[in-house]
Amino acid sequence: xxxxxxxATAAGSLAMPSIGRGEAATTLRMVPFANVSxxxxxxxxxxxxxxxxxxxxxxxxxxxxxxxxxQMAAGHAVEDDGKQVTITLRDGLRFHDREQVRAIDAVAxxxxxxxxxxxxxxxxxxxxxxxxxxxxxLRFRLSKPFPLIIRGFGAIDWPxxxxxxxxxxxxxxxxxxxxxxxxxxxxxxxxxxxGSRIVYERNPLYTPRGSGIARLTxxxxxxxxxxxELHIVADPATAAxxxxxxxxxxFEQVPADLLELLGRNRGLRVEPIGxxxxxxxxxxxxxxxPFTHKSVI
Numbered sequence: 519x520x521x522x523x524x525x526a527t528a529a530g531s532l533a534m535p536s537i538g539r540g541e542a543a544t545t546l547r548m549v550p551f552a553n554v555s556x557x558x559x560x561x562x563x564x565x566x567x568x569x570x571x572x573x574x575x576x577x578x579x580x581x582x583x584x585x586x587x588x589q590m591a592a593g594h595a596v597e598d599d600g601k602q603v604t605i606t607l608r609d610g611l612r613f614h615d616r617e618q619v620r621a622i623d624a625v626a627x628x629x630x631x632x633x634x635x636x637x638x639x640x641x642x643x644x645x646x647x648x649x650x651x652x653x654x655x656l657r658f659r660l661s662k663p664f665p666l667i668i669r670g671f672g673a674i675d676w677p678x679x680x681x682x683x684x685x686x687x688x689x690x691x692x693x694x695x696x697x698x699x700x701x702x703x704x705x706x707x708x709x710x711x712x713g714s715r716i717v718y719e720r721n722p723l724y725t726p727r728g729s730g731i732a733r734l735t736x737x738x739x740x741x742x743x744x745x746x747e748l749h750i751v752a753d754p755a756t757a758a759x760x761x762x763x764x765x766x767x768x769f770e771q772v773p774a775d776l777l778e779l780l781g782r783n784r785g786l787r788v789e790p791i792g793x794x795x796x797x798x799x800x801x802x803x804x805x806x807x808p809f810t811h812k813s814v815i
Contacts, residue, residue, distance in 0.1 A: 546743045552564070570677050575679065582734045590700070591607060605658075620654075621652065672736070700724070726739050
């Protein structure tokens with residue numbers, strides 16, 4: 519993935535200084551906005567979602583217009599007035615352990631995802647049957663049409679990733695510890711040091727989608743780095759200093775009070791990850807005075 523689109527799954531406007539080293543670099547060292555403490559792709563943290571898009575692939579992705587596009591899927595067919603949906607997997611899909619990705623893997627992964635994702639939870643209530651047709655295709659039979667079904671498979675929060683059936687059968691309420699996926703990078707469990715460093719290496723078996731434009735989580739994911747290191751730095755000033763001295767290449771989420779400082783460095787570039795803003799929410803505690811009185815609000 520290119521530097522400007524790497525981890526575009528963040529789907530927000532997080533300030534991102536561009537890489538400080540030359541184009542020939544094969545290792546990307548970055549300071550993420552949080553520690554990857556959970557490697558289960560259905561974990562609740564946003565950083566876990568980013569980890570998921572590194573290690574796994576999804577049936578569909580969302581482009582920068584938030585429209586679904588096929589990823590692992592070659593396509594789908596909708597029949598019986600919207601109550602039957604058949605998804606076909608594209609060729610060349612393999613897990614990190616070299617096993618072929620089969621429809622039965624996708625079915626088990628979908629069932630686990632449907633227990634956690636809001637799209638999936640509703641879909642589960644109207645699914646009469648979900649089963650593989652053969653190794654390359656799977657079929658939903660619904661009690662009523664659900665026009666958002668394909669869009670749901672591209673969801674960014676609690677993404678609909680595909681993992682081996684043996685792992686996907688893990689109780690959705692329990693966290694998995696085996697991060698075998700089929701995505702562009704492999705998780706280096708032997709180098710995992712939560713709170714300090716998380717490492718990924720390029721998956722040589724990964725076959726990107728053959729056409730389209732890489733936008734948000736859709737399009738061909740072409741890997742340009744052999745190794746990605748996430749360095750956990752709790753102090754933003756320390757992270758900014760590391761970026762300026764070349765110890766790291768990317769500071770993912772820069773506090774507002776450091777943006778001007780980094781912007782003055784001609785060797786760096788500060789820019790948003792994408793066009794979609796991230797908004798904070800300020801909620802008043804209506805149980806505490808003076809906000810207990812309607813007249814105040």
